[in-house]
Amino acid sequence: SARVSSGPWLSLSSRFFSLVDAEMTKLRAHELRTKSKDELLKQLAELKQELSQLRVAQVTGGAASKLSKIGVVRKDIARVLTVINQTQLSELQKVYANRTLKPLALREKKTRAIRRQLTANEANAVTARQARKLRDFPPEEVCRQVLNTSNRSFCVPKKKKKKKKKKKKKKKKKSQ
Numbered sequence: 279s280a281r282v283s284s285g286p287w288l289s290l291s292s293r294f295f296s297l298v299d300a301e302m303t304k305l306r307a308h309e310l311r312t313k314s315k316d317e318l319l320k321q322l323a324e325l326k327q328e329l330s331q332l333r334v335a336q337v338t339g340g341a342a343s344k345l346s347k348i349g350v351v352r353k354d355i356a357r358v359l360t361v362i363n364q365t366q367l368s369e370l371q372k373v374y375a376n377r378t379l380k381p382l383a384l385r386e387k388k389t390r391a392i393r394r395q396l397t398a399n400e401a402n403a404v405t406a407r408q409a410r411k412l413r414d415f416p417p418e419e420v421c422r423q424v425l426n427t428s429n430r431s432f433c434v435p436k437k438k439k440k441k442k443k444k445k446k447k448k449k450k451k452k453s454q
Contacts (some may be wrong), residue, residue, distance in 0.1 A: 305354045310361040322358045325351055 310318065329351045334346045367383065374380045404412070 304350055305357050307357055307361055310358060311365070315362065315365070318362050321406055322355065322362075324356065325355045329355065 309393075310321075313321070331349065332340075332344055332348045332351060336348065370381070371384055374384055
């Protein structure tokens with residue numbers, strides 16, 4: 279196979295590949311965020327149409343440039359869908375900003391255990407019977423700090439002394 283190093287064929291092929299490269303440039307998310315939802319949906323439909331055409335070319339044995347473009351188009355579709363979902367989520371967050379009950383998608387994720395923990399109000403809740411007991415028999419303060427006293431031993435709980443077990447010494451009998 280002879281390589282063409284000059285002539286009209288070179289310029290044609292270079293033009294073709296530059297056009298393919300220009301088409302294959304991937305979409306930028308920051309550019310997509312400036313577009314409206316209708317424009318994004320229109321672009322999404324175009325990309326899906328292009329992907330179906332590329333798949334047909336793949337089955338019929340199309341050019342390598344078309345086959346490599348499938349991955350680029352798929353990722354572009356994913357970018358457009360991501361931007362649509364993110365904008366939709368941000369709009370919903372604005373709507374539900376000051377509400378107590380929110381959709382699951384807008385609530386904080388945290389962990390399952392933290393979500394099921396008692397709230398501060400629930401943890402401090404007292405039944406009527408408990409409230410009556412606390413009122414009638416308030417818990418005693420174990421340690422009151424009294425200023426200007428030299429003897430503060432009543433503030434520190436007394437430690438119980440452990441009884442040491444006496445070890446019995448075994449007498450060794452001398453064998454004679």
